Structures are given as C-alpha cells and as structure tokens.
Amino acid sequence: MAQTDTTSRKLNEVTIIATSRLNNKTITSAQQINSTDFIKLNALNVADAVRNFAGVNVKDYGGIGGLKTISVRSLGSTHTAVLLDGVQINDAQNGQIDLSKFVLTNVSQVALFNGQPDDLLQPARAFAAGSVLSVKSIVPNLSIIKPYHVLAGVKGGSFGLVNPYFQWQQRLNASWSLVANANYTYANGRYKYKVEGDGSDTLAVRRNGDVKALQADAAVYWHKSDSSDLTVRFNYYNSKRGLPGAVIFYNPYTTERLENEDAFVQAKYSRTFKNSLRILLSSKVSQLKTRYLDPQFLNTQGYLDQHYRQREAYQSAAIAYQLLPGWEVSYAVDASYIKMDADIYNYAYPGRFTLLNVLASKLTKGNWMLQGNLLQTNIGERVKQGKPMASQSILKPTLMASFKPFDHTGLLIRAFYKDIFRAPTLDELYFYAILPRTIKPEDVKQYNLGATYQVKTDNLLQDIELTSDAYYNHVANKILAIPNKNPAIYSFSNIGKVDIKGIDVTLKIQTHQISNWSLSAAASYTFQKAIDVSDESSSTYLQQIPYTPKHTLALNAGVNCKAFSIYVNHLLSSHRYYTGNNLPEYLVPGYGVTDASAIYHFKAGAMPAQLSVEANNLSNKNYSIIRSYPMPGRSYRLSFQITI
C-alpha cells in the first residue's frame, strides 16, 4: 500500500569562473549561458538558468526546496545526461537529476546540447543520452603577480533565504593551483498561495518547505606546457528539507522529510601529443545517500524511515587521432559499476555493470562537416533476490552533418539523426517490485534539421544570432507506470509510443555601446506537439502527453549603463493537461511570469564589489507548473558580493 515516491531527488554541486564563448554554429543545436549572464536571468540554480533555453520544459514543484527537473524536447528527464566538467552526474536509481541543487556560485557555464556535444574526445557517456546538459566549474586563472583570488558573497530575501558563499582560488606554483568553494543555503521555504476549490477565501501558507543545504567542493589543477592537464575534484553535498507535498484539500498538514548526503571524487587527465593524438582519462567514485522520513505513517512503528544508498565506480578512457587533414577519428570506452541498497520491503539490492564503446569519426571538407558514431552498450545486473534485468547488448548510431552554403555569410545548415535509448532505472526495476518486472530499454529516434545565422555589423546592432531547428522524435517502448487495483503491486512496462514534432527558435541581439549605454535582448520559442500513439483504442490516443505545453516563450532584455544594469525576463507557457485526456477538467492553465533584476558594480575600497536586487513573479501571479504544487507569488532577493 501507499508506497511513497520518495526517490526522485538527490545530487551534487559544482564550482565556477568565466570560460570561453561557445560557438553557436555547432553541428548539433546547442545553447549556453555563462556565469556573467546568470544574474540577468534571476537564476539562483541551474534549473532557473535552463528554463530560458528553447526546447526545454522545466518541471518545477515550487519553492526553494522543490524538485526541479528538465525535459528536453518532450523526451522526459531520464533522457538528459548532466555532465559536470565532462563527467556524468549519474543517478541510476531514478534517472533524473534535481537541478535545484546546483547553485550557480561556482559554475562558469551551463550548456545544453541536443543529441550530444560535437567534440570527438569525450567519455562514451557523453554520446549515450538524448541530450546533454553540460555544467562547467570555475577554473582558476591566476598569475604570479596575483596568486590568489577570494570571492565572498551573501544572498538573502523571501522564503527566509540566507545564502552565504565563499570561494578561494590559489596558485601554488607554475603547474599547480587549487579552487575551494563553500555554499550554505538556509530557507524556511514559506510562501503564501491561493487555494482554489476548498471553499476558503484567504491565502494559505505553504509549510514544511524548509531547506538547509551545505555544498562544499575543492579541486586541484595541474597544467604542463599546454599539452597536459590534470584535475582532481572532491564534491560534498548535504541537505535536510521538508517535503511540502501536493496541496490536499481539508488536510493541510505535511510532515515528510528528506535528507541527502552525496559525495564524489572525480579525476580527469588529458594530453595532446605532437602527432595530433589526444587522450582523455576520467575517473569517478561516488556515493549518494537519501533518507526519507514520514513521521505520521500509519504502520506499527507510527513512522516510515527509509534509507537509500547508491555507490558507483566509473572509469573512462578516450583517444582521438587525426588520420588525414580534415579527418579525425576517436574511440572511447567507459566502464561503471553501481550498487544500490535500500531498507525497503523485499528489496533486490541490485548491482549494475555497464560497458560502453564508442567509435566516432569527423570529416571536414570545404564547407561540409560530417560526423558519425556508433555506440555499443552492454548492461549486466545482479540482484540478491528476485529477478535481475536481462543482460542487454545494444548498438546505436548517430549521424550529423553541417553545411555552410555561402563563404561570406554567417549561415549554417545542420542536421542530425540520433538513435538512442535509456536503460530502465533501478527504481523502475526494483522499487517495491512485488511482482517481477520485465522492462526493456526505452528507445528514442531523433531527427533534426536546422539553420543558424549570425551577423556582426558596425551598425547599432552589433551582433545578431538566429537559430531555428525543426525536429521529429519518436519514442518507442516508453516505460510507463502500470498501476494495479492493489497499490502494492505497482509496476512498470514498455507500453508507450510517443510522436513528437517541434520547432525551436532562438534570437539574440546585442547593440554597440552608445555613450555608455548598451542593450541586449534574447528570445527562445518552442513549439511542441507530443502525442500519444500507443493504442488506438485508448481515450488518450493522439492526445498531447501530460505536462507538455504547445507553446513556450522566454524573453530576456537588458540595458547596461556604466556600472549599472537592469534586466527583465518574461516566461510564457501555454496551457497543459495533467493527464493524457485533453479535457477541460484536466487542464493546467498557461501562465506568464515576469522577473526583473538590477545590478550595480562598484569598488569597496580597492576591492571590486557587486550589489544586486532581484524580484521574481513581479505581477504576483498565482500559478503552478505541476498541478497542486503552487508556485510562489512575488518574491525578492538581495545579493552582495566582494572580490579580494
């Protein structure tokens, strides 16, 4: 009975500095945000930043501690791999990463790649997902003259938020440097919201949404003569939070708690040899611990206290070599072993071994670029009791091409085809698996055709970038929950098929500075028709899948004058349905929400400092992204940061 979907949350954090600008004219569609832009987007965490990307649907359960996951092009969160400095943050238990846990104070860049990044030299895992969300840490950039860099700041505001953070960068000698970060978040999480439907006419207060989270990380960097790099990073995350849960009429009391403790060490070594040979070695060991507590559960003890632990060891080796001018090939192999423990009834204690092999090739000839790879995946599992998933051996191809039709204009045509899958998560296979479950991997075929156009002028409009992509995705063997009369016999199976047609359009404009004034603006528009094509006899046949708006628009505009900047964001979503029946009673209304921020840079003595104020949901709109999980009304955040 009444098992709890406790498992969808855990994660880690990351560190920061300014990095290079990503070339938008990539062979697969890519969107990015750099650290200097986070403030423009009123972004506190990675989820706040990525909601401005085209093709992205952030599922936000509301509030500081609310789960925030990303679905790219309607494929669902399990099809997006989140990479931290090129190494995956993996959650085999539920396959999705809570992006609200990535604070941005130590992040230099967040980028989303449909398909995959187009670099040939990557771990095999970077080739093995429907899309890749790449988060890059701040890398020290210090000199012998100023061998250290210290940054301290504090954010505070609505929801009782207090968020001090600290960063220390130190140059040790010509080859070695280090970065350390600490970030502590406290919030009582309370906010007012309007309840519709229980007959009340006053505002209710969202309770049990308090969060305490500590994120700490340290990394050492070794660099030698422009050809060898080594990074060793340690991350630690600890949080305790209340789960405010869905709004339940007439029963406003929620007491469930969630605790996470995650730690990992990852190392990366890369080297470029004179003969163009490049190698990349990546290693990681991690442990994710989750505790779920329901202090009012009506069993004999009078509470439910569950502990989950995932441990993973991961090793990747990749090699790339230029066979001929314009033709590079690469090979990557990744091996990982994951062990999952949980003190829940009849648990299988699964261990999963995964071996990935990728062979890739990139050909550049004139205005053409052709790239392709074959991904071969082997998965084997063992369980202590019950039935393990059958061993899998799967071969999947990806093909990409780009073409520049004219030498002297910034127009690029691009296309890709990617055939990919995701393995069932350990929860889908074993979480309260009362009856044995037979689940095959979920298959996705992605087709994309797009164009990018960039103009740089000496006119007022200094820089214009326009990208547009049309895509078709077909999901087969979609893993769906199969409920039972008996809630204890909940199961999963491959019963779904989804057809997704969409269009992503992005536009960025930047003006020249005119007597200290400059303007920037960006827009991302997404159209998605994602229909259920599983079963002709079902009432959901050809209906839009749940929580998928047809239209999403993100608008950002900013004006900068000397040390002072103001930014405004507007996010617009058309209505969605929370079930597969597109009926008025299941409609979740569309919304438009405006955020604004102002930043002032100044010197505190000799030290650069920055003061900013942000206001979210300016019009105090009452809305929700996930039904029964109300979003906060107008809220404020004040930040101060100083650099030593």
Next chain:
Amino acid sequence: MKHFNFKNLFTAITLVAALSACKKDRIVEPIDIPAERAGVYILNQGNINANNSTLTYFNYATQSSTSDIFSAVNGTKLGDTGNDIKIYGSKMYIVVNVSSTIEVVDPKTTKSIKRISMLNGTAARQPRYIVFNKNKAFISSYDGTVAVLDTASLAIEKYITVGRNPEQMVISNNKLYVANSGGLDFGNPDKTVSVINLSTLTETKKVEVVANPTSIGADSYGHVYVLSNGDYKSIAAGLTIINNATDAVTLTSADLAGGYGSSIVNNGDYIYYISASNGILVYNTKTQKVEKENFITDNTAITSPFNIAYDDINQQLFVMDAKNYATNGQLFAFGKDGKLVKGYPITTGITPGAVVFVNK
C-alpha cells in the same frame, strides 16, 4: 486579389466548435430506463496525492452524465481519494481517504450538508469505508479505529480500536466484522477480522484469517467472506469463510483469492467479486461452490476491473473499469444474462472506485 474572407472562416470555426460541443456528454444509444431509479453516482478516486477525486452523476432520464457534479453544485471539491460512497436514509456519505473527511450530501441535489473532518489533531486518520446500523454509521480508518457516527446529529460518538489499517466492514448476525489489513506494514500484515458487538460497541474478539484482509461480505446463510492479499512473497492471497454464529473459520482457500479491494456483493443465493484473474466470480452461497468463473458472458473487454456493484432493483451488475488509472475510466452494466446492457459503457472520471444508486 488576396482578400481572405475572415468572416466565412470565423463562421466555419464557430459551427465546428458548436457541433463538437453538442456531442459531448450524450451517449449515442439510449440506455434502458429503470423504473424507480433516478440515476447513479460514480465516485472517482482520482490519484493518491493528486487531490482530484470527483463525483460523476449519470441521469437515467436525460441519459447524460455530469462530471465533477459535486464541485459544480457546491463550489468546493471532494479532495483526495474518495474511497467509499453509500446512501443511508436521506443522506449520502462520501468517505475521502487522504483528505480525511466524510462529506455528507443530499443525494437528490448533491448539496453538501456537512463535511466531517477525520483529522486527529494534525494527523490524518485516513478513513476508508462506511457501513450503517440503526442510525449509526461505522467508519473504518487506517489509524486502527472504527468511528461511530450518529446519522442524525452527524457527530462522532466513539472510536473503537480495532486491528491495523482496517478496510472493509460488514454487518452480519448483529455483529460488525472489520477486516484488519495491516497493509501499511510491509512484510508483516495483520491477519485478523475484528468482531464488534453492535449493542455494546466494543470489540469482542479477533478472528484469524489469511494475512492482509481487505474485502469482506456476507450472505443470508450465515457466512462471512473475507478476501486477503497475503504478503506478496511467501503468504499467498486467499478467501476465508467465517461462520457468523460461532465466529469459527470454516474454509480457507487460496484458489478462491480475489482482486484487491473488490466489493463482495450478495445477490440472493450468490456472491460476486472480482477474481484474481480479473473475472467476476459467481459463488453459490447455498451450495458453497463456484458457479461461474465469470459473470460476463459476451466477452466484453474490461481493461482494469476496479470494483463492482449490484443494482438489485434493475438486476444489473455494474463493473468499474479504471483503464490505466491515470485517465478517464468507464462504467459497464451487465444484465442477468451476463451481457452488456445497451448504451453502456459510460465515461467516468479517473479511477472509478464505487457507485451508488439513487431513487426518484
């Protein structure tokens, strides 16, 4: 000449919209109109923690259904997981599990008379089922109690402590039998039926049955039938039969196991319940033998039979189909011959779990 006629386009769109709107809520074939019945209320559970339980009303005279009639009439919603609905006297009682309320409603108008909170301080008792005897309502709750509610004053007079996570109840031989599931203790379910003396309103004994009992029913030959789910591991699901005179167990059978939470419906010399293989089992209460593996004779396909009810006036068996538990379900009615009644199925809300018939 590129004048596009917006007016014609607008007319066409309006017409299409109007035509499609007209089609809604009316079923194509007429349903046989029963003599005394006014209609049927269908309680849709919705999904746990989705706060979307609704009441659908199907009006026999107009042959149309109104979805979510409770909020249409009252302006408030039922809340989370409506689990049981019954009419006693002039009032209809809706047991809402996660919201922990009993909605008392006028069945003729669907107007709410009172919403009784089943919160114990800040803790939800989680009410499950309701039965009636001599102007008292008995409400089982997951917190291990049976509440005694006066149907005139609508005040709860007493909480009788029973076993763990009690589910269905039945009154037989002037005793209240309560199935104690212990379903929230994974791997260690309860395995008792509490027997409550209806005069003293106290538990007199506990009868041991197959582990994890949830469904309970009775016949006119002195049998109390209990369907249990086992522990999903080493203990199999099964049927236990109790003698209502001696409270002794007369039969335990794994072969006669039923579907979780199915009502056990008594009709003359038969009881019906959803079998483990998702048929509607017909059991002869006189001969104590299985009469038929399935009541349905015309191969009507029901995706996920969730519960059944019997209308003894019209002699029709109703089957609630939960489909995939996330989208609208259907309600089927079968005649004595086991064939689908003309005009059915009708569309319900999400997870239709109980129905109640209303007289004119």
